[in-house]
Amino acid sequence: MHVHLSALRYFRETVRCGSMRQAAESLRVAPSAINRQILKLEDQLQCRLFERMADGVRLTGAGEVLYRHAREIDQLLDRALSELDDLRGLRRGRVGLASEDGIIRDVLPPLLAAFHQEFPRVSFGIDVMTGPAVVQAVAEGQCDLGLAMHPQRHPDVTVLGEAAVPIGAVMRPEHPLATRAALRLSDLATEPVVMLKHGIGAQPDAHGLVRRWAQRTEVAETNSPGAVAALVRAGLALAMRSPIGIRAELATGELVFVPLVDPQVKAGRLALLARRERALPVAAAVLAERVKALLAETDRETRAAMDARMRP
Structure with a gap:
């Protein structure tokens, strides 16, 4: 046939x-x-x-x-064409990426811009989705690489690289806690809070801890990390999350991020994902190495900063 x-x-x-x-x-x-x-x-x-x-x-x-x-055949053909192009020295291809919103806004743009300068014939297909959806897209072969915070384990997905990410309280600069170098959960016990829904961006263990604390003080819950930042900027409440996705607001001083150093709160985890036992196309494999290097550098910087804050 x-x-x-x-x-x-x-x-x-x-x-x-x-x-x-x-x-x-x-x-x-x-x-x-x-x-x-x-x-x-x-x-x-x-x-x-x-x-x-x-x-x-x-x-x-x-x-x-x-x-x-048929989709798998498409991906095999794309990979074959990418590798043939690379052999001809054209450096042409297309990399499919699935990423959470904050990561594509804060982490990937400078790296992709530099990659494009070096390989101008490589293009990117970028799908923005929730963390669980990123894992599923990678598992089903809908993309070459995925980037997600705290991804759940999946038998068909492997972690190529990861970085620790601080978890902390985000607030307006005039908030009484905004000048603190670090916080513990007990410092937030009476603070009104905006919550992200479970599985959206928040570190799972931290989410459970905050959920117990916020039963009395929760003001709003949303599935949008962007909405969290907007609500905090408006002065509705503070939120607990990572700084990824709000770096622009932190740089301008619209928002302040104060890390949590509570022993109950583990660091977040930003992970680069690929489908297990799948050979990546040439362009995707080269990009994956660049992302892994960025994550390794981020991890070193984050852990050094966390260790400094934990010292008396």
Whole structure:
């Protein structure tokens, strides 16, 4: 059985668009060409791939299986083309990244800009999502690399590098605690607080500790780290989080970050993730080495600063 790549391309685009007509417009071919290729696929595979409906199409169970493997074929082809380009000295490729919002705002831009200066023919596909979604995207092969805070373990995901990240209280500069060098949880026992929902950005152990403390003082809860910063800036309350994602506000003095040195609070963890037992495309592998070096430097700086604050 020989399945042509063009047929798989038409199939994938139909899934993405939700209809053969829209897929045809996207690929600039006639709708009849899309329909003909999909009918040929269904005949070859002896199963229906789509349920035809008035407003478009929907994958059948068999279609879901084919689509999952079709995406893997896409990624294999991208990797092969990237490696061939590298062999020809073109240094061309595309790196798929999945990242939490604060990381793409604060950590990656300077590194990606420097990488682009060195390899101008390499482009990036960047998807911003929550930490658990980053792990899932890496596990399913939807991206080459993932960056997440405190990622949960997954059998199909490996950690390529990581860095300790301080956890602390974020507040307005005029807050009475803003001048402190460090804080303990007991210092915050009566403070109103804005909470991030569990699994969004916050260090898991710290989240549980703050949840117990904040039962009486919680003012708001949100799934948006950006909203937390905005609410703190407005003077609603303080929040407990890492400084990643708010470095611009810290640099301008709009917000103040005071680290927690309480023995109950562990440092956060920023991790670079990849799919286990998958050879990265050349461009992604080179970028991964740069990110690992950045994380190692960040880890050294963070631990040195934390050790200095813990000294009497």
